Structure formats: C-alpha cells, structure tokens
Amino acid sequence: MLFNSYVFMLAFLPVFLIVFFAVRKVSYDDPKMRGLCKALVAGGSLLFYAPFGWKNLLALLMSIVVNGILAWLLVSRRGADHGKVLVAIAVAVNVIWLLAFKFNGVFFPVAISFYTFNQISYLVDLYRGEIEEFDLPGYLSYILFFPKLLQGPLMQYSDYDNEFEKSLKAQVDYEVLLRGLYLFSMGLFKKVILADTFGKAVNWGFDNIPTLGSLEAVLVAVFYSFQLYFDFSGYCDMAAGVCKMMGFELPLNFNSPYKAQNIIDFWKRWHITLTKFFTKYIYIPLGGNRKGMARMYINLLVVFLVSGLWHGNGWTFIVWGALHGVLYVVTRMMKDHPLTLPKAVKVAITFIYVTMAWIFFRANTIGDALALIGRMFTGGRKSIASALSSCFMLDELWYVIKVTPIMKLNFAWDICLWLFVVFAAIVVFFAPNAIEKAEKERIGVKTALLTGILLVWSVVSFAGVSTFLYMNF
Known part of the structure; x- marks a missing residue:
C-alpha cells in the first residue's frame, strides 16, 4: 500500500502503532521477547506490501528465502577462501536477479532495487564480520521494514539494529x-x-x-x-x-x-x-x-x-x-x-x-x-x-x-x-x-x-x- 492512501492513513498506521507500542512495552522488560517485536514489524511490513499483488509478493519472498539461506551459509564461512567465493556468488545472484527483472520488459517488482541492495549490503557486511550473527527475526525486519521498503533510505544492518534497539527502549512521548x-x-x-x-x-x-x-x-x-x-x-x-x-x-x-x-x-x-x-x-x-x-x-x-x-x-x-x-x-x-x-x-x-x-x-x-x-x-x-x-x-x-x-x-x-x-x-x-x-x-x-x-x-x-x-x- 502507499503512504498516500486511505487504508494506510485510516487503518494500517494507527493499528500498527498501537500494536507496536503494546508489544514494545512487553519487550522492554524481557529481552527474549524482542524477537517478537521484530517479527511484528516483519509481519506488518508484509501486510503493507501485500496490496501490490501476488507477483510482487512472490518475488519479494523468493528473494528473502534465497538470501536467508545464503546468509546462513556465510556465517560459518566468513574469512575463509571459499567464503570469498560464496559472498561473490551471493552478490552475483542478487545482481542477476535484479537485472533479469529490469531487462525482461514484462514485469518489474515494486521496490526490488531497494530490497535487493539491502540484501547485498547485509550479505557483504555479514561476511566482513560487521554483523556478528545471522538472526532471522532481525534479518526479516531489516529487509521488510515498511517505512524504508519502497524507496529507502538504504540503511546498513548495524545502523538499523541500533535504532531498533533504541526504539524498543523508548517510552510513548506525545510530543x-x-x-x-x-x-x-x-x-x-x-x-x-x-x-x-x-x-x-x-x-x-x-x-x-x-x-x-x-x-x-x-x-x-x-x-x-x-x-x-x-x-x-x-x-x-x-x-x-x-x-x-x-x-x-x-x-x-x-x-x-x-x-x-x-x-x-x-x-x-x-x-x-x-x-x-x-x-x-x-x-x-x-x-x-x-x-x-x-x-x-x-x-x-x-x-x-x-x-x-x-x-x-x-x-x-x-x-x-x-x-x-x-x-x-x-x-x-x-x-x-x-x-x-x-x-x-x-x-x-x-x-x-x-x-x-x-x-x-x-x-x-x-x-x-x-x-x-x-x-x-x-x-x-x-x-x-x-x-x-x-x-x-x-x-x-x-x-x-x-x-x-x-x-x-x-x-x-x-x-x-x-x-x-x-x-x-x-x-x-x-x-x-x-x-x-x-x-x-x-x-x-x-x-x-x-x-x-x-x-x-x-x-x-x-x-x-x-x-x-x-x-x-
């Protein structure tokens, strides 16, 4: 859905904020529950993206599944020579995936350039050790986070994760x-x-x-x-x-x-x-x-x-x-x-x-x-x-x-x-x-x-x- 739509303004945004604040309050006192808050963001973001149609949603989910597997493989191989090969393959897969849609002239998934670049950033930073471990809820919320999903900004995972942690600790401030x-x-x-x-x-x-x-x-x-x-x-x-x-x-x-x-x-x-x-x-x-x-x-x-x-x-x-x-x-x-x-x-x-x-x-x-x-x-x-x-x-x-x-x-x-x-x-x-x-x-x-x-x-x-x-x- 779009920010400039009735469904976003009158339904999605107020409901999402209310649920987010409620789950955040629980997560603040229980670190184990923070994964639930990230899962909420990922799920809400999928709901935000779904109105663009099943083809767009399928392309997004396929990108997430493939890159999630590549990220999991990279964690155990970073620093090694075959790790360099794997990260090169991972980047190539994403570039080919993007170019295939860009030049097919038939169907170009909504926001594919932005979430593909985020995927590349995540994989490279994971290989370099700038991301310590592969955390599935964190990865999903980072890729899908709806305010930046459609047009950016492009944000490194470490910066996103730091801001997410700050948002979990924040109190509701009406100003x-x-x-x-x-x-x-x-x-x-x-x-x-x-x-x-x-x-x-x-x-x-x-x-x-x-x-x-x-x-x-x-x-x-x-x-x-x-x-x-x-x-x-x-x-x-x-x-x-x-x-x-x-x-x-x-x-x-x-x-x-x-x-x-x-x-x-x-x-x-x-x-x-x-x-x-x-x-x-x-x-x-x-x-x-x-x-x-x-x-x-x-x-x-x-x-x-x-x-x-x-x-x-x-x-x-x-x-x-x-x-x-x-x-x-x-x-x-x-x-x-x-x-x-x-x-x-x-x-x-x-x-x-x-x-x-x-x-x-x-x-x-x-x-x-x-x-x-x-x-x-x-x-x-x-x-x-x-x-x-x-x-x-x-x-x-x-x-x-x-x-x-x-x-x-x-x-x-x-x-x-x-x-x-x-x-x-x-x-x-x-x-x-x-x-x-x-x-x-x-x-x-x-x-x-x-x-x-x-x-x-x-x-x-x-x-x-x-x-x-x-x-x-």
Missing part, C-alpha cells in the same frame, strides 16, 4: 508523536498537492512536445524538476515521520538538493544513502582514489553509469548518468581552482544543469528529450496553453480566484500555475529542510493547526494521486 505526525503531514502535502499537480502538467507537456512554445517547454522541464523533488522529498519526510512516531530515526536521505552550489554538492544532498551505497560497494572496491587520478575519474564515471542503469534500462538513463558523471569529474578536476561566482549564481547554474539532465531521465527516447530542448529555443513566443494552465486549477484555489477581482485580469487563467511555481521555488531554494523544521519547531497550537490543515487537504485529494516515481526504479 515526539506530534512531531512525527507534523513531519508526515508536510511530506504528504508535498506528494499529493505539489508533486502530483506538477506531474499532471509534465505528462501533458511530454505528450505535446511538437506544439510547445519556448516558455511552455522551459516550464515543463522545470515542472519535472519540481515533481521529482517533491515526490521523493515527500516520501522521505513521510517515512521519517512514521519512524519518529515509533522512536526510530532514519538516516537523512534528502537534504534540500536544489540549494547545491555544484554537482558534487548536489550528490551529497540527493538520495544520500544511495550515493553512500555506491561508494562503499562499487567505488571503493574498484580502487576509489587509491590508484591515481586517472583511475579515480574512471571509477567515478563507472559509478554514475551504474546509477543510470539502476534507474532504468534505456539509453536515456545512460545519457542522464553520463551527464552527471562528466560534470562530476570536471568539477573534481577543478576543485583546486573553483569558480569565483556569487552563491546564488552557482546554485542557479547547478539547478539549470540538473533540470536539463532530468529531461533525459523523463523522456521516453533521446529524440523526445532533444525535441523538448529544441522547443525551448525554437518554440517561439506563445501564450501558455489552457490545457497546461488547467493542470494547476485545484478547486480550492480556483473558486477563490473566480470570486475576486483578479478574475478580470488578463493573466487570471494562469495565476494558479504561477502560484505553484513561486511557492515551489520558495520551498526548494529558501525553506529549511522539513526534517530539521519538525525537529526544531515549537509544538503548539500553530503546528497542530498546520498539521491538521495539511492532512485534511491531502486526504481529501487522494482520488487524484499517483504512485511514487522512485517505486519504478
């Missing part, structure tokens, strides 16, 4: 619960109201590339940048909010990436745990920066090409990865001679480059991506199409505008569009990170009212929502 709900409400608003509204405009734009004017083409590209931002940021906020209610802290995975001043800074802020995963399990094993500058640059390019392939199997994703990889390498080469530009200019340049690269990420073909870029320069001066503007005419906004004098102005038809653009720009470039805001904000009447407004507005808009974009990777 913490409210902070978690406050954070969840901000994430839900980002997804349902912002990301999905921008998504409608993006879909229209990519379906009508040949007719776009220059301004429309630029707007469609910017809209997709905003859609991705609020979709992924919204999920991260909701996942962190649910965990906070449980007394569990997820690692920061999204830290205002459009405030980045260069591409290196961007990748320290966007999908932070995926970057760390690629660094630990691909970049460093390839040699990292230990074998000379040329080898380091090649390793970086390999990582970004792998990142492109991880996101999709088309040439558009390879181009997207290459665009990021090339600029990343060039930026590393220039680190001793950085550009002396104002911060705002560097942020703007980085955002424009990232936005142009996102076009390849979204387009069905390289031809479509180049066509959209071409329309930015050849589309000519043209007013914004009513079909594009209407994507932003939410009833709750449009009705207010219709009864005001603004309706008589020439730009009235486009005002909802520009309200969304201005609000989005303020949030991504100037507003504090939602997780930091939820942590530092004084909990009182103002935050309670804001939480209620955001939740109600989002819930009544569920009928028009879509799935999260990163669930497709």
